[in-house]
Amino acid sequence: MAEIIIMPKLGFNMSEGKLVNWYKKEGESMTKGEALFSIETDKTNIDINATSDGILLKTFIDEGDVVPVTLPIAIVGAANDSIEAMVADALAQLGMEDDPSPAITIEEAPAATQRDFDIIIVGGGPGGYVAAIKAAQMGKRTALIEKGKVGGVCLNKGCIPTKTFLRSAEALKEVRESESFGIIGVDTSGAALDMGILQKRKQKIVSQLVGGIEGLLRGNKVIRFQGEGIVIDKNTVAVGDKKITGEYLIIATGSEAEYMPIPMDPAMKLFISDDILNLDYIPKDMVVLGGGVIAIEFAYFLASVGCKVSVIVRSRILRTATDEEIAVQVAKHLRDIGVDVYEAAQVKEVTKDSVTFEKDGKLQEVKTGNVLLATGRTPSTVGVPCEELGIKLNKGAIVTDDTCKTSVDNIYAIGDVNGKWMLAHAASMEGLVAVENICGHHSVMDYDKVPGCIYIQPEIASVGLTEREAREKYGDVKVGKFPLIANGKAKVAGDDRGLIKVIVEPKYNEVVGVHLYCIHATDMIAEAVVAMKLESTAEEIAMSIHPHPTVSEIYHEAFHAAVDKAIHFM
Numbered sequence: 001m002a003e004i005i006i007m008p009k010l011g012f013n014m015s016e017g018k019l020v021n022w023y024k025k026e027g028e029s030m031t032k033g034e035a036l037f038s039i040e041t042d043k044t045n046i047d048i049n050a051t052s053d054g055i056l057l058k059t060f061i062d063e064g065d066v067v068p069v070t071l072p073i074a075i076v077g078a079a080n081d082s083i084e085a086m087v088a089d090a091l092a093q094l095g096m097e098d099d100p101s102p103a104i105t106i107e108e109a110p111a112a113t114q115r116d117f118d119i120i121i122v123g124g125g126p127g128g129y130v131a132a133i134k135a136a137q138m139g140k141r142t143a144l145i146e147k148g149k150v151g152g153v154c155l156n157k158g159c160i161p162t163k164t165f166l167r168s169a170e171a172l173k174e175v176r177e178s179e180s181f182g183i184i185g186v187d188t189s190g191a192a193l194d195m196g197i198l199q200k201r202k203q204k205i206v207s208q209l210v211g212g213i214e215g216l217l218r219g220n221k222v223i224r225f226q227g228e229g230i231v232i233d234k235n236t237v238a239v240g241d242k243k244i245t246g247e248y249l250i251i252a253t254g255s256e257a258e259y260m261p262i263p264m265d266p267a268m269k270l271f272i273s274d275d276i277l278n279l280d281y282i283p284k285d286m287v288v289l290g291g292g293v294i295a296i297e298f299a300y301f302l303a304s305v306g307c308k309v310s311v312i313v314r315s316r317i318l319r320t321a322t323d324e325e326i327a328v329q330v331a332k333h334l335r336d337i338g339v340d341v342y343e344a345a346q347v348k349e350v351t352k353d354s355v356t357f358e359k360d361g362k363l364q365e366v367k368t369g370n371v372l373l374a375t376g377r378t379p380s381t382v383g384v385p386c387e388e389l390g391i392k393l394n395k396g397a398i399v400t401d402d403t404c405k406t407s408v409d410n411i412y413a414i415g416d417v418n419g420k421w422m423l424a425h426a427a428s429m430e431g432l433v434a435v436e437n438i439c440g441h442h443s444v445m446d447y448d449k450v451p452g453c454i455y456i457q458p459e460i461a462s463v464g465l466t467e468r469e470a471r472e473k474y475g476d477v478k479v480g481k482f483p484l485i486a487n488g489k490a491k492v493a494g495d496d497r498g499l500i501k502v503i504v505e506p507k508y509n510e511v512v513g514v515h516l517y518c519i520h521a522t523d524m525i526a527e528a529v530v531a532m533k534l535e536s537t538a539e540e541i542a543m544s545i546h547p548h549p550t551v552s553e554i555y556h557e558a559f560h561a562a563v564d565k566a567i568h569f570m
């Protein structure tokens with residue numbers, strides 16, 4: 001199989017390399033270990049040897065050229081290898097529009113029945129790019145088609161940008177509270193957030209992460225196609241005027257912001273999450289429509305940096321994201337920092353300067369200049385004509401089984417597009433599961449144990465059933481709780497708000513749900529996920545030694561409480 005040769009990285013600080021000498025010409029064969037080319041480093045010239053027997057099918061750079069490390073410089077392979085797609089991808093990576101020297105033809109093209117790739121993945125978000133890396137690692141000839149930037153919504157306009165915003169809100173809070181930690185001599189009265197600086201910081205973090213993913217894809221020899229993929233049939237995808245074929249397709253096309261079907265005056269300034277993440281100023285006020293994770297993170301951020309925020313939600317906030325008891329505390333906390341939270345409220349109309357809603361049978365109005373639509377996201381199947389392909393849909397989401405297979409045998413769908421758990425880590429795990437199954441291993445998604453996190457302060461993190469769901473399923477469940485006011489590390493950190501709530505089923509005391517509302521919750525929830533994966537009981541966690549002083553001690557306290565009594569709380 002043909003292989004891309006990249007400019008090697010020969011030192012920690014090496015970012016580009018100069019090709020000094022090609023020892024082979026296009027069309028010449030080589031044996032493993034024979035010198036293929038030499039490059040100049042800041043110290044000396046180094047010969048790079050061929051890693052396998054083969055023919056130098058194509059070179060992309062000339063002697064004397066300088067290219068960044070990890071970019072393609074040549075293709076080596078067998079005489080009849082089809083390298084058209086690899087050449088196109090390499091040229092795209094090198095930013096060359098035209099092929100400087102068309103690839104030499106050594107022999108006939110491969111038989112028409114052979115597909116270009118084993119797996120074609122459409123969409124390079126956390127579902128698609130992880131699937132691509134895994135597929136390549138498992139030896140599959142893998143193509144990844146992305147119309148925007150790799151990393152998808154998560155890296156470019158979701159998880160990472162929002163967390164960058166929230167980190168700045170946290171830093172601002174820390175500065176304002178610094179005197180309570182004994183720090184004096186700092187005038188914090190004018191402390192405020194500069195959105196311009198925040199935008200630059202966000203962009204730098206996103207660029208570094210996107211660059212890292214691009215490097216990983218290159219390093220794993222995933223063939224990239226830039227452009228919108230249009231699925232033509234169950235084995236063919238078009239990108240621009242090119243058509244590529246694959247044994248298997250993985251659809252990873254993600255989701256888009258959902259628009260609410262309510263009357264809206266076009267004069268009202270309407271935002272979706274993408275717009276907030278591009279703001280270079282702090283709006284004076286904002287009405288947030290919706291009460292899910294994205295709505296609450298933005299409401300918290302905006303309120304923390306000086307915007308007057310109102311949240312209007314049809315049922316209650318964080319209804320599907322965490323346990324009701326915790327959601328009630330979060331709503332109170334939001335109100336404490338000045339957010340007006342209207343739950344069980346039905347939006348009726350958005351005029352040019354207000355939002356009207358019905359609550360408790362009465363019409364109410366909030367005056368505002370800005371509205372953030374955060375009522376949910378809808379799967380995106382642009383480029384995938386599901387009905388024509390025979391792919392079943394349910395309310396716009398691609399229907400999949402627990403191996404992520406669709407109703408068409410060789411097509412899988414992962415991430416937001418299947419509408420199951422619209423979370424980055426769920427998308428990535430689905431990518432791994434789909435590839436494992438394509439490679440002949442049996443692997444299934446454990447949808448009962450997908451953690452969910454909310455990055456306001458204190459943080460919220462949950463996995464498994466809420467108390468209400470557990471009671472419906474198991475009847476008389478045991479519930480253990482422990483408040484953060486009794487945790488030493490939380491006091492030291494200066495934030496002892498919140499609680500842990502754990503739920504165990506009555507027969508074996510197996511853990512079925514864990515809900516954290518405390519500092520570091522999002523980093524700590526993984527312990528509960530692993531415990532549930534291993535079918536742990538309350539006693540096993542209660543008797544596991546948790547280091548002191550840490551916030552993680554709340555785990556064993558809560559599990560003691562579930563089956564007996566907490567040690568450090570009455």
Ligand SMILES: Cc1cc2nc3c(=O)[nH]c(=O)nc-3n(C[C@H](O)[C@H](O)[C@H](O)COP(=O)(O)OP(=O)(O)OC[C@H]3O[C@@H](n4cnc5c(N)ncnc54)[C@H](O)[C@@H]3O)c2cc1C
Binds near residue numbers: 123152155253384
């Ligand atoms: C504001 C916000 C904050 C979020 N915060 C978190 C968080 O903290 N934690 C978390 O787990 N999740 C979070 N999410 C959700 C998370 O971003 C998504 O669940 C995740 O990105 C889904 O991954 P995906 O690979 O399925 O799709 P996406 O990330 O949407 O990627 C799909 C990719 O496919 C490309 N594409 C689509 N159609 C085509 C086509 N036809 N051809 C070529 N390319 C195509 C798109 O350009 C896109 O890059 C957040 C989302 C938002 C909006």
